[in-house]
Amino acid sequence: xxxxxxxxxxxxxAYGATLAVKSISFxxxxxxxxxxxxxNGAGKSTLLEAVAGLHMAREGSIAxxxxxxxxxxxxRRRLMGIVLVPQDxxxxxxxxxxxxxxxxxxxxxxxxxxxxxxxxxxLFPRLKERERQMANTLSGGERRMLAIGMGVxxxxxxxxxxxxxxxxxxxxxxxxxxxxxxxxxxxxRPIVVAEQNTKVLxxxxxxxxxxxxxxxxxxxxxxLSQERLKELYLGLCEREREA
Numbered sequence: 227x228x229x230x231x232x233x234x235x236x237x238x239x240a241y242g243a244t245l246a247v248k249s250i251s252f253x254x255x256x257x258x259x260x261x262x263x264x265x266n267g268a269g270k271s272t273l274l275e276a277v278a279g280l281h282m283a284r285e286g287s288i289a290x291x292x293x294x295x296x297x298x299x300x301x302r303r304r305l306m307g308i309v310l311v312p313q314d315x316x317x318x319x320x321x322x323x324x325x326x327x328x329x330x331x332x333x334x335x336x337x338x339x340x341x342x343x344x345x346x347x348x349l350f351p352r353l354k355e356r357e358r359q360m361a362n363t364l365s366g367g368e369r370r371m372l373a374i375g376m377g378v379x380x381x382x383x384x385x386x387x388x389x390x391x392x393x394x395x396x397x398x399x400x401x402x403x404x405x406x407x408x409x410x411x412x413x414x415r416p417i418v419v420a421e422q423n424t425k426v427l428x429x430x431x432x433x434x435x436x437x438x439x440x441x442x443x444x445x446x447x448x449x450l451s452q453e454r455l456k457e458l459y460l461g462l463c464e465r466e467r468e469a
Contacts, residue, residue, distance in 0.1 A: 228257040229291075231384055231416045232277065237286035239269075239276050246272045248439045249286065254384070254416040259406060261430035262420040263455070269439040270420035271313075274386040277418070278310035279303045290384065305333055307383025309376075313392055316373035319362035323353055323372060326361050330376025339379065345412075346375035349405055367398035371405070378409065384416055385409075391423040403429050427455065 232254040239247040247269045254260045262270045275281050277288055279300035288295045290306060298306075318326050327346060331339045347354035350371040356364065361372060370390050377385055387406070391399040407429040410417050419426060427433075427447055433455075435442040443450065 228255040230254075231256050231291055232418070233287075233289040234273075234277070235287050235289075237273070237276065237288065238284045239272055239281050240284045245284075246439050247276065250434075250436070250439075250441050251286075252434050252441070252444050254418050256414050256416055257410075258431040259410050259417045259419060259429055260432050260434060261426045262418065262434045262436060263422070263426070264436035264442070265422070267438070268436040270436055271388050272439075273436070274310060274388050274418065274420055275312075277384075278308055278386055280310075304380075307333075307381060309380060309382035309385055311370075311373045311377060311385065311387045311390070313389050317361045317364075317369055317376070319360070321361055322358050323361055323364070324357045326372055327353075327375055327379045331379040331381075334379060334381050338381070342379040342381070346378050349378070349408060350375060367394045367402060370394070370402055374402075374405070374409070378413075382415060385418065387417060387419040389420055389422065391421060391425070399423055399425055424455070 230253055234253065235251050237247060237250045238245060250273060252260070262273060264270055272281060276283060279295070279298060290303070290308060295303060318329060321329065324343070327343055328339065331342060334342060347357075352368055353371055353375060356368065361369070364372065374385070374387065390402050390406075394402065403425055406417055406419065419430070430447055432444070432446050433450065434444050
């Protein structure tokens, strides 16, 4: 039985009087990629940010490896190994690729940094080619790779990756998502990825479907019809009662 790493129960988040996330529950295990899917405005990014500590819950709880995260700061969660890779502002643009990766390794024992760097360069050979290049000169896809690589050098225990496909060419989307699959397999660390691109169905084991801040379903990829998923991606999903 794989280890339960993340447990979210009845989580509600609000912006002022508006509920952005409404009583969401789910869990993530060490041996899986969990995709949070749904249309724009579904609350996917807000949910990831809440796990990382950027938003305070109005109701509900978040636990990491059995430990409640209530009152735990963003920095403390990062020290615990919870790594958020947001869509934007996810790297240090005024540093080189290698310097970014070394910055990500601030919690890693010195003797392990070289090994982690080599793994990142094996996973993303393009970063090796640009090792001494300034990060602000990288393409969008390369920046996503670098941000994920910083989590690797930082010995992430849980990856929270927000919309990695946004603005990328289809072949780069495939490369980034396949790299997540390899990363999860090699490290046995759970990856929770918010994504609208249907290519995520080829790498995820389970799906958390959201619309308008609410959970629509939480099931394995194979148990949902393609028609049902297309409805969700298009934002046409109706409320589904779960047994």
